[in-house]
Amino acid sequence: MNLFLEYQKKIFVSLKNLEKKKIIKIPSKIRNFTVELPPKDQRAGISCNAAMILARANNNSPTQLAEILKEHLLSNFIEFKSIEIAGPGFLNIYFHISFWRKYLTKIIQLNSKYGSNKMLKKKYNIEFVSANPTGPLHVGHCRGAVLGDTLSNLLIFNGNKVTREYYVNDYGGQIKNFVSSVYYRILEIIEDKTFPQDQNLYPGDYIIDIAKKIIKKKSIKNFSNFNKVYKQLSSESLKYSMQLISGNLNLLGVRHNNFVYESKLVDKKMVQKIVKKLQKKKYIYEGKLEAPKGKLIKDWKTRNQLLFKSTIFGDDIDRPLQKADGTWTYFAGDMAYHFHKISRKFNILINVLGADHAGYIKRIVSATRAISNNKVNLICKVSQLVKLFKNGEPFKMSKRSGDYVTVEDLIKEVGKDSTRFMMLSRSNDIELDFDFEKVTEKSKDNPVFYVQYAYARINSIFRLLKINLENKIKIDNKKFILNQHEIEILKKISEWPKCVELSSSKLEPHRIPFYLYELVTLFHSYWNLGKDNKEFRFVPENGILNNPRLVLLQALSIVIKNGMSILGVSTPRTM
Template identity: 40%
Template sequence: MNPFDDLSALVTAALGQLQAQGVLPEGQDLARVQVEPPRDAAHGDAATNAALILAKAAGAKPMDIAAALAVALEGAPEVDAAVAAAPGFVNLSMRRSFWLRRVPDILAAGALYGRSDQGGGQKVNVEFCSANPTGPLHVGHARGAVFGDALSSLLQHVGYEVTREYYINDGGAQIDTLARTIHHRYREALGMDVGPLPAGYYPLAELVPVAEAIARRDGDRWVMAPEEEWLEAFGQEAVQAMMRRIKGDLAALGIHHDVFSSERRLRSGGEVDAALARLDEQGLIYEGVLPAPKGKPIEDWEPTPQLLFRATAYGDDIDRPLKRSNGAWTYFAADLAYHFDKYERGFNAMIDVLGADHGGYVKRMQAGVRALSKEEARLDVMLCQLVKLMDGGQPLKMSKRAGRIVTLKDVVDEVGKDVFRFIMLTRKNDAALEFDLVKVKEQSKDNPVFYVQYAHARISSVFRNAAGEGIETGPPALMAADLDRLSDPLELALIRQAAGFPRIVTQAAEAREPHRIAFFLHELAGQFHALWTTGKERQELRFIVAEDAGLTAARLAMLAAVQTVLAAGLKLIGVEPVEEMH
């Protein structure tokens, strides 16, 4: 389905001819030979670096090999022209027939267009969102959630076996603080004069119903009870309530995780000890003293012996502490146990989607995964930058806008799931992103999600008009269309763009960059809108030509292929294509 696979096969066959002719030696490694679109579209449909890659082993000049390769390629049936270009590229221009036959390929594949077995069924664990269960999700959390979900879909589309995972940070000091917050609200619900929340507690309205439910169920049982009797139970009730809210907010975005892992379970079940024992067996744990923190001196800092992981043996800048001064495991120790648990579940490929504030955590976790798996597993960490929420070009100060746009749910309720998801993918994950509540709802070409959705809806309107005129628009009629009737450069440009979807999918998966799909869809929509506009100015380019059924059928087949690609791309990033704009 990928036209660039066909072009690569053409180049490989031509290189085989040169080997048979003695121009190139036999048995050369072709792994680095690429066939890609040229940077300048004026240079043709594709360019290959084969001559540059193979010249040294052949003992020849790149331009000499390029010239011979161009001659060999020009003999292929669908090659219109092959031109050697300095310093050793070969630019290829394909005949119209090469691109026209992509239309039935797309129509036959339908929603599966762009799928491949690139991943070979390899298991991949993608952990994303994983917001602390101490409050509802906000827009910053949601960027990582959308990115992780779209990346998971992308990897599945190219043949990986993907597990979407959420790590619940339900252990440690923050959950104790959450429990104390609930206890305060619980006494308040019983009518006691408890005063304002103490500093550091969680001032969340969502916690009040949890406390009220405990008060109704248990009465004053916990008012005078010592903390150790209620702390864990109150904390877990709060976590469960927050996770119900978080799961609901994610569901509103069309996001569902396959696995929810608990930090508390790891800490209490001995998994931390098991993971560190594995490191200790390798001589990677020792009692030591870390150097003083860099930068401004800390007055009360003093060298203290600590249990350390020898992270520097795996590329980290310093070794990392595993225990606090009070004897409790550090968060890093728990995270090591969590990733060892993933490895033991069969995941040699792991992807963590984290906020940009976790940048300093990357090296130590990658070192830990390499050590725990004895170099069998690898961890990729994708950092998502912050989202700047705007309102008509002005920063939205959420703390001063009570009751509006405070949580993710508020934003999704206001702009809709599809708009939110698409806009979250209009920038690379590690680039800052602005989300303007006014602009994302504008129906203009400056709004990328509208621009793409409008292209899909416009094509639907063409088919409604065709059906209204009694024109057959079913798959048999479209597959039987004489595509040779399509000859205008704008039509061919649109088909070339649509046919490039499989290549974009493959590259986006390799680079872990789902935003490339959104970019591609915007470019494809632009090509379509350009043809639509030209057709209004030039009657001969209109899609429905009443006096020429054959040309109409060919153009409808072309539009069906473009709409198929638009729909496939939108669904890949979790956005529903629309038939009409309202």
């Protein structure tokens, strides 16, 4: 259903035939032959650059060659109504109305699958969020969560299999601090002991909630010895903190399929296994690291340690696997985790990381290449910082944690739909300004509203006409006419599969909000024409329905709905 890819192939085949007749020459290395969307001021359906690319090989000017190609294509494709030669030699191709009618029929038939591309079906693993299970999610996590979830939706829409995965870092020093914090809160409650002033402890109120739950559950009777209760206390604390995080994710409409616990990988000796495996391949050795330059470290001690040779895969330095106390570094555990991913036979691994972890990418990509013998591709997407504003002023707020804005705060204030749409409206590798006021406005300033409003308007038309929008409307083949405005909308609709294709192949979902916004702009603008001129109204005064117009509306509603559901944003019927 991708018009542009389809005609790129068809026109190329057609030109090959022309070559067989020795009318033109096509060089063996022809690269950037494309069929594209014409610029906005051009009314053609599609545009082809063949003449410009082939001009040199044919010893001809692009415009003269274009004349030859034009005649050929017109006689070859009955659906082409006319072709204009424009600019430096572009072929701007117009379709007959019957072509658009058939295209529209296909959209209605495909319905929720319209836009899905026939790509190679692959098995993806998308790891995202993976926040430490030591507290609620904040706004920074939020952007990554929405990005990962939407990428998953997008790839699934295109027929791929996707596992949404959360890596729970429940091993290491931070967890000990977290469990200690819960412990001291429990003592505070049951024995009235003051909570220690210690920077390593977590101060947030949620810790008190967790402490209360554990006391209430009564599975631990005696709290007097920390070491004795540690195992049980840690497992319960983690359970509650993961519940907290899942609840936060739920607010965002995000649900993971799989949670992998670091501690379990450590228990199963997965780290040792992968270390042995890589030692055999000579990717691991004992060596010394230089102190980093440009940064003063007081107590730097050069020591022998276990290192991974990530430099041979393009990393800046080799990376340590063991801490001074002999326990595994985070990286060692993550290596084991990626080994675990690879052993589950995914075609492509995707990690969504926050900006502050970007420096980690080379390391983990190197590790993945080493483990999989270069066979598995790991793609890392970085989501940049979110800056919060309220009425143009930088905004800081937190009722629960003291120093950052939580997902809960955000959703309470602006809602899931606005949050998701706004977070996705920027390329992920650019910083995002998020204004609380703007996203709650019901106006054109707020793109979510603008898109949802278009969908609600379409619904209101069908309500007035007493026609069910969910039922497929039959196209009246005999009386099929569309005016220029309607063809423009249909042309934009025909871009949808291309938008999906680009978004998913480049893993850039921000294209979808932009596309939807442009699409509904055409619709709102057309709607307003109906105010001045009753000829353009969807609900005719004489009661005679305009069938093609309604079919067009249905197609439009399909695209809005498909797009919004990829974004995970609702499409209410009334507003």
